[in-house]
Amino acid sequence: MRPLLSALALAVSGVMVGLVAALAAGAAGSLTPGFLFTLPAAAGREGGILSVVLSTLWLAAGALALALPLGIGTALYLVEYAPPGRLVGLIRTLTETLAGVPSILFGLFGFSVFVVRLGWGPSLLAGSATLALMLLPTVIRTSEEAVAAVPQELREGAAALGATRWDAVRRIVLPQAAPGILTGALLALGRAVGETAAVLLTAGTDLALPRSPLDPGRPMAVHLYILAGEGLSDGRAHATAVALVCGVLFVNALAHMLLGGRRVP
Amino acid sequence: MDVRDRLARTVLGAAAAVASAGVLLIALAVTVEGWPALPHLFGAVWSPEDGQYGVLPLLAGSALVTLGSLAMAVPAGIGMGLFLSDVATPRLAAVVKPVLQGMAAVPSVVFGFLGLKLIVPWISRTFGGLGFSLLAGCLVLALMVLPTIAAVAEDALRAVDPALREGAYALGATPGQVAWRLLLPAAKSGLTAAVVLALGRALGETMAVLMVLGNAAAVPRSPLDPARTLTGNIALEMAYATGRHREALFASGALLLLVNLAVTQVARRAAGGRGVR
Numbered sequence: 001m002r003p004l005l006s007a008l009a010l011a012v013s014g015v016m017v018g019l020v021a022a023l024a025a026g027a028a029g030s031l032t033p034g035f036l037f038t039l040p041a042a043a044g045r046e047g048g049i050l051s052v053v054l055s056t057l058w059l060a061a062g063a064l065a066l067a068l069p070l071g072i073g074t075a076l077y078l079v080e081y082a083p084p085g086r087l088v089g090l091i092r093t094l095t096e097t098l099a100g101v102p103s104i105l106f107g108l109f110g111f112s113v114f115v116v117r118l119g120w121g122p123s124l125l126a127g128s129a130t131l132a133l134m135l136l137p138t139v140i141r142t143s144e145e146a147v148a149a150v151p152q153e154l155r156e157g158a159a160a161l162g163a164t165r166w167d168a169v170r171r172i173v174l175p176q177a178a179p180g181i182l183t184g185a186l187l188a189l190g191r192a193v194g195e196t197a198a199v200l201l202t203a204g205t206d207l208a209l210p211r212s213p214l215d216p217g218r219p220m221a222v223h224l225y226i227l228a229g230e231g232l233s234d235g236r237a238h239a240t241a242v243a244l245v246c247g248v249l250f251v252n253a254l255a256h257m258l259l260g261g262r263r264v265p
Numbered sequence: 266m267d268v269r270d271r272l273a274r275t276v277l278g279a280a281a282a283v284a285s286a287g288v289l290l291i292a293l294a295v296t297v298e299g300w301p302a303l304p305h306l307f308g309a310v311w312s313p314e315d316g317q318y319g320v321l322p323l324l325a326g327s328a329l330v331t332l333g334s335l336a337m338a339v340p341a342g343i344g345m346g347l348f349l350s351d352v353a354t355p356r357l358a359a360v361v362k363p364v365l366q367g368m369a370a371v372p373s374v375v376f377g378f379l380g381l382k383l384i385v386p387w388i389s390r391t392f393g394g395l396g397f398s399l400l401a402g403c404l405v406l407a408l409m410v411l412p413t414i415a416a417v418a419e420d421a422l423r424a425v426d427p428a429l430r431e432g433a434y435a436l437g438a439t440p441g442q443v444a445w446r447l448l449l450p451a452a453k454s455g456l457t458a459a460v461v462l463a464l465g466r467a468l469g470e471t472m473a474v475l476m477v478l479g480n481a482a483a484v485p486r487s488p489l490d491p492a493r494t495l496t497g498n499i500a501l502e503m504a505y506a507t508g509r510h511r512e513a514l515f516a517s518g519a520l521l522l523l524v525n526l527a528v529t530q531v532a533r534r535a536a537g538g539r540g541v542r
Contacts, residue, residue, distance in 0.1 A: 004344075005345075006353075008344045009352075009361055012364075016367070016368050019379050022379070022383055073277045073280030074277070074280050076277050077274075077277035077278050080277075082278075094289070095284055095285060095287075095288075098287050098288040101525070102469025104496045105522055106291065107503075108291075108295050108298075108503070108518045190370055194371075195372070196374040196472045197496070225378075225472060225476070241378050245371055256363075
């Protein structure tokens, strides 16, 4: 059995390394520093991906700006304020169900509500709002775990010194839970940067440099999908894929460093 | 109670209310938008040009690609979990685990792109045809869900009491007997949880399979036939759909949500009520 499982592990690791190597080989020659800092031209056949990278960053920043306050707030409510009983269970069931919703459904929802009904059109704002909803379960789960891990004695000590619950949360619980919350934020960031289906329907596919949150933008994942799907430029598709994977793996490696060997919650 | 404390409770409670409403709002939005087209979904032909919105071929595509990928990824994933928990030395595990973690983090569109560049041409060379096929979709999806299964399976296997292992070895059991007769049955609920998690992800995946399936909206008759999933269909057609066509896409989204929730709930029950994280 041992040789069999070792062979399996070798095969799986080999396939993964092979895939990355193939990706890198395809990007050789196309992925230069200039590629990242040049605007695309001729629908992406020429030029670089500057506007695409910036759209990705704006979308992810907007999504985190919405998801972090809501997610951390929910976690604090669950651990610190919610009356024990059915309410906590209900909130938890609903947010965990949200975690299992396929990403294309977030896209449909964002398209229906943000793009059409609220009249934002295909835009960075609509894309960020859609992504934020998708990231919420990750942020809530990691924050809740971090907040719950703060020792109860610290809260009791604060209360004994006359601090209100909010004072204890703000001055003691939040700083203690910060590394755990940051891990969740990084995991969410990684997902936001790599997501395609949800933003494809909400953020538009415009290649121009976005100048306001109501402008459409094309993130890297969507750019890769379009370049590959329409066969526009093989080298540029590979280069975009490598840049995207490097970004996501970097953010994820940071998160795993903070987790220190524990599994992603 | 302090005023600021009461304010904090209200604000945080409002955040929790918004977060909880999310899944309900999604269900409501797709149902409302798709409602008028709902009766038109029960058909065997998806052909918007002719006003036919039968989801049978899409449902078949989703089901086949999901089952096919799990048939490959479940044995391999559980094998990887077993390798990490019981076979690998700590040093070896420290090399293999980051590879799996990295694999889990790679965006699905990149898996689709790799499938398009490597797996599709390979299938075309080996079996003939264009290569865009159910088989390509299953292979890409299997690679994507494997790390999830491996990670959850490893945790479940590690949680089996070491005394049981030691007892079995003391009685002269071989590593194969320990794995097959002791570890896998003892970790059954955790392993089922791993499969449930992978099932949900596979059913809901859009981009990776969209890029390699070939997307013909017909029930595939062999693994080498093209196929189209419910998810991929929405991503492909939403950009230009109007009127009844758009309603049908929303209705198919509502159906996807329903199937997804039902399948994961049923599987979760089968796992013995154990929570899936």
